[in-house]
Amino acid sequence: MSRSFIDTLHDPAVRDLAWVISSPGLLDATHPAYQGHVIDDIWCERQLRACAAWLTALNLSPAPLHDFISARPTRRLGHYFETLITFWLTRMPETQLIATNLQVQSEQRTMGEYDFLFRDAKGAVYHWEAAVKFYLQVEPRAEQHAFIGPGTRDRLDLKLNKVFQQQLLLSHTAAGQHALPQGIKPDETQAFIKGYLFYHAATNDTQSISGVSATHLSGWWVRQALEKLPQSTADSRWALLPRLRWLAPAYITDEKMLMTYPALNNQLDQHFSANSDAVLVFEMIRSQAGGWHEQSRGFVVCSSWPIIATSAAS
Numbered sequence: 108m109s110r111s112f113i114d115t116l117h118d119p120a121v122r123d124l125a126w127v128i129s130s131p132g133l134l135d136a137t138h139p140a141y142q143g144h145v146i147d148d149i150w151c152e153r154q155l156r157a158c159a160a161w162l163t164a165l166n167l168s169p170a171p172l173h174d175f176i177s178a179r180p181t182r183r184l185g186h187y188f189e190t191l192i193t194f195w196l197t198r199m200p201e202t203q204l205i206a207t208n209l210q211v212q213s214e215q216r217t218m219g220e221y222d223f224l225f226r227d228a229k230g231a232v233y234h235w236e237a238a239v240k241f242y243l244q245v246e247p248r249a250e251q252h253a254f255i256g257p258g259t260r261d262r263l264d265l266k267l268n269k270v271f272q273q274q275l276l277l278s279h280t281a282a283g284q285h286a287l288p289q290g291i292k293p294d295e296t297q298a299f300i301k302g303y304l305f306y307h308a309a310t311n312d313t314q315s316i317s318g319v320s321a322t323h324l325s326g327w328w329v330r331q332a333l334e335k336l337p338q339s340t341a342d343s344r345w346a347l348l349p350r351l352r353w354l355a356p357a358y359i360t361d362e363k364m365l366m367t368y369p370a371l372n373n374q375l376d377q378h379f380s381a382n383s384d385a386v387l388v389f390e391m392i393r394s395q396a397g398g399w400h401e402q403s404r405g406f407v408v409c410s411s412w413p414i415i416a417t418s419a420a421s
């Protein structure tokens with residue numbers, strides 16, 4: 108239901124909100140190390156069905172969501188992701204949002220923060236740790252440590268170790284208990300982690316990775332000037348979108364935003380002649396209902412990636 112329903116929504120922010128609610132998670136909820144502490148896809152799909160009518164109405168009159176986002180300006184995708192979760196939780200029936208980004212201090216040092224604390228309809232208190240992540244498989248190994256961020260400063264296994272060994276255990280520490288509002292104690296601690304894993308275009312083959320969901324979203328990556336972009340059809344077009352439009356599948360009605368394959372390559376050549384930052388590109392195909400829909404997405408990285416000049420990565 109998720110992708111087909113999202114494609115009925117045309118407002119970008121509402122599409123992103125529906126994606127946050129319903130998209131497949133990155134983690135395998137049945138993995139022994141995570142079992143009981145991961146929000147699974149079945150729950151997310153159930154939430155989408157419950158929210159479908161509300162999201163459809165919001166798509167027609169999205170001002171409340173736009174105003175909520177505008178009141179929390181950010182350039183960081185992770186913060187935007189959390190803003191959408193906050194909007195959703197504040198409007199979930201019989202749900203009380205207790206706190207967001209509640210910091211935990213110990214001896215003038217920040218130990219972490221509770222991303223979300225809320226009470227559900229049955230009175231249970233939940234502590235969620237939320238993140239949206241994009242990792243590229245840097246070597247052909249079906250292991251978590253083979254996936255790193257496009258800027259090479261982040262790694263999948265390190266992120267998950269921090270979430271499950273530190274962040275979700277905050278309420279078990281003295282400082283974490285002290286930071287909680289009076290009378291609040293989490294009954295459930297869960298990771299809400301979504302995003303995409305990107306595989307080299309030469310294989311572009313998702314693999315069974317310990318702890319990673321078999322239904323995780325995926326894309327491809329190539330090195331600029333060394334490898335061609337994997338274009339699906341000769342009729343497809345390409346788009347570069349702002350970082351805050353990286354969540355839901357891209358949908359474009361303005362053809363001025365689209366480029367041909369040669370035009371995109373020219374723009375990428377200009378970009379990489381000046382810096383080493385990875386670029387996320389979207390392959391778009393025309394839909395029968397009108398507009399252009401995302402066919403695939405992938406990162407174009409510099410020719411030396413994952414080795415990036417210090418000046419470019421700083």
